[in-house]
Amino acid sequence: KPLAYGYVDDRDVLWSKIVWEHIDLNERINMPLYYPVDSTFVSSNRKSLFFSLLRGITSGKIKEVYDDSFFKSKLSMKDINQKLIRIDTSDFGFERLNEGDTNISDFIDKVSIKSMDIDGYSIKGIWYFDKKHGELKYRLLAIAPMAPDVQTIGREGMGEDESIPLFWVFYPSAREVLHNAHAFNENNSKAPISFDDILNARRFNSIISREENLYGNRAVSDYIQGNALFQIMESQRIRESIRNKELDMWNY
Numbered sequence: 001k002p003l004a005y006g007y008v009d010d011r012d013v014l015w016s017k018i019v020w021e022h023i024d025l026n027e028r029i030n031m032p033l034y035y036p037v038d039s040t041f042v043s044s045n046r047k048s049l050f051f052s053l054l055r056g057i058t059s060g061k062i063k064e065v066y067d068d069s070f071f072k073s074k075l076s077m078k079d080i081n082q083k084l085i086r087i088d089t090s091d092f093g094f095e096r097l098n099e100g101d102t103n104i105s106d107f108i109d110k111v112s113i114k115s116m117d118i119d120g121y122s123i124k125g126i127w128y129f130d131k132k133h134g135e136l137k138y139r140l141l142a143i144a145p146m147a148p149d150v151q152t153i154g155r156e157g158m159g160e161d162e163s164i165p166l167f168w169v170f171y172p173s174a175r176e177v178l179h180n181a182h183a184f185n186e187n188n189s190k191a192p193i194s195f196d197d198i199l200n201a202r203r204f205n206s207i208i209s210r211e212e213n214l215y216g217n218r219a220v221s222d223y224i225q226g227n228a229l230f231q232i233m234e235s236q237r238i239r240e241s242i243r244n245k246e247l248d249m250w251n252y
Contacts, residue, residue: 064170
């Protein structure tokens with residue numbers, strides 16, 4: 001089983017901040033979370049992070065799946081399938097149905113979200129200063145795969161390039177599944193790395209997209225619009241302000 005988190009008392013937390021980050025799978029350092037998208041040419045124990053999450057959800061090992069990052073609305077398997085699968089019936093199939101023919105499987109097109117459609121992950125976590133150990137620590141709270149809306153895939157002019165979170169997984173409930181799912185290690189193929197180790201050790205590159213703030217936790221893109229460079233600079237400013245908290249704690 002995965003290594004359990006150490007106990008943290010509320011009185012030991014001097015300062016904390018919740019942040020939302022985006023992991024872009026087009027970056028080379030994040031590719032272990034993306035590949036393999038096709039498991040035909042690799043061993044059966046090599047699966048992508050999305051496949052591992054989805055397999056854990058369908059098998060019932062991951063039960064804490066929600067519609068948003070605040071864990072307000074829990075999703076059933078039926079709700080998840082509606083976000084992942086689209087069934088289109090051709091016009092000729094509808095004509096056959098109107099004629100009373102129920103065998104129209106040849107006229108039904110089934111579109112589903114696959115591992116290759118995932119272009120990123122949104123994560124939610126909390127940075128906090130532990131007084132007992134005297135250091136800044138991070139705890140991952142939730143993760144969500146990002147992909148185009150299944151209703152727009154293959155349809156022109158419907159915003160296919162816009163990615164949305166498919167579902168939010170409460171991360172502590174998925175640790176056991178991700179601990180037994182491994183990513184490829186380029187330096188040593190004999191020693192693969194579990195997805196749980198990669199995420200908890202923050203062996204990825206990300207951009208802060210939102211922070212817990214006074215203005216209803218608004219995103220960076222809400223108050224810096226139309227300028228991607230300034231949005232990245234604001235993300236770096238938030239990151240540096242968090243890192244500086246640890247240094248500020250040691251100033252007398």
